[in-house]
Amino acid sequence: MKLTHLFSIAVIFVCTTVAWWLLGGIITQRTSQVSYQTGDSVSGRWGPSLLQKHPTARFIASNGSRVVLQPAKSDVKVQIAYQPVKMGLLWHRTYGVKFSGDYTFTNTTAITQTLNIDFDLPTGNTLLDKIHFSLGEGGGARRSVAAPQDGMITDTVQLAPGESIPVSVSYECRGMDFWSYAFADASRIRDFTLTMSTDFSDVNFPISSPTDRKPADKGMELVWKYEDAISAPGIGMEMPRELNAGPVAAQISFYAPLSLLLFFMVIIITAISRGVALHPVNYFFLAAGFFAFPLLFSYMLDVVPVHLSFGIAAAVSLLLVCGYLRAAAGGFLFRVAVVAQTAYMVLFSYSFFFKGLTGLTLTLGGIVTLGVLMALTAKVDWSQKLGAVSPRLA
Structure with missing residues (x-):
């Protein structure tokens, strides 16, 4: 050649x-160009990545200081249904979530306290449906009618020394890419359990791994359990990567x-x-x-x-x-x-x-x-x- x-x-x-x-x-x-044109449209219809914060209660102590209480017990259940949407050449990782949490707050002081119980809702352009927020249990339970302000539901209850009150919260909404649950920094978390059910098995935990996991119908059942933890890591689930x-x-x-x-x-x-x-x-x-x-x-x-x-x-x-x-x-x-x-x-x-x-x-x-x-x-x-x-x- x-x-x-x-x-x-x-x-x-x-x-x-x-x-x-x-x-x-x-x-x-x-x-x-397609990502830029369709990203806002999909986010507007489905909502952004969702963050759910751990609830707290607060009261004013006798010396005038503000005291924040964590739940004495928490039992959270999350169901995630993966529903990806294709726009042009791109898949958007959208999902629906059903959230329910049963929390117990206890007055640990020696006097009667008026507790303001705060529950942060997911922020952003998020459609929340079937919201339920109630205090108490059985025949004495009352459903809160407090309207959310600044993305938070707040209700007030008076507790005698050592008295506890159950708080139940549930809602449904939709988001994209990522779902997470966060605790306050350096807070002490006691008797906490979060059970997550997914309809996909390609699970990814970018924050912390579950303490237990097992296959479920078309997906996984994952459990995070903290008995008595300080600075507990948050919990997150990333949606499966699409091609x-x-x-x-x-x-x-x-x-x-x-x-x-x-x-x-x-x-x-x-x-x-x-x-x-x-x-x-x-x-x-x-x-x-x-x-x-x-x-x-x-x-x-x-x-x-x-x-x-x-x-x-x-x-x-x-x-x-x-x-x-x-x-x-x-x-x-x-x-x-x-x-x-x-x-x-x-x-x-x-x-x-x-x-x-x-x-x-x-x-x-x-x-x-x-x-x-x-x-x-x-x-x-x-x-x-x-x-x-x-x-x-x-």
């Missing part, structure tokens, strides 16, 4: 790389030059070792066939499911590249191209669907390629093929 041909192939590769990077930039811009087609398509386009580089290496070395003459124009058409894959994949995503789009785009590119190489160079290079393109383009690109596999896939592919090429060309006389001096065996 002439050096001018190698230079021409290098120019073709560079130009194709620039085109791929431009395509990746366009896909990223489209994705960002967003836009970022995947952009990554495939940005990293596509690596696939083409390995493919060209295999074809060039195989063609030289087999004495097959390929012109730079042939490599131009091969590069164009490779470029068709991310181009078709990225623009099919608007109307076709992501995995089906990937399969169709990959099949079209394989047909273009391998079919052309069969017509131009014969059956042997065709078989080599099918294996090489499937490995470097299809499998490598599909690794972007799985977090953390891309680097390993590329590394293994490069090592296997090196081993196969070394085995196939070990006995090739490169001085005859390329006109250079080859080492002589002793």
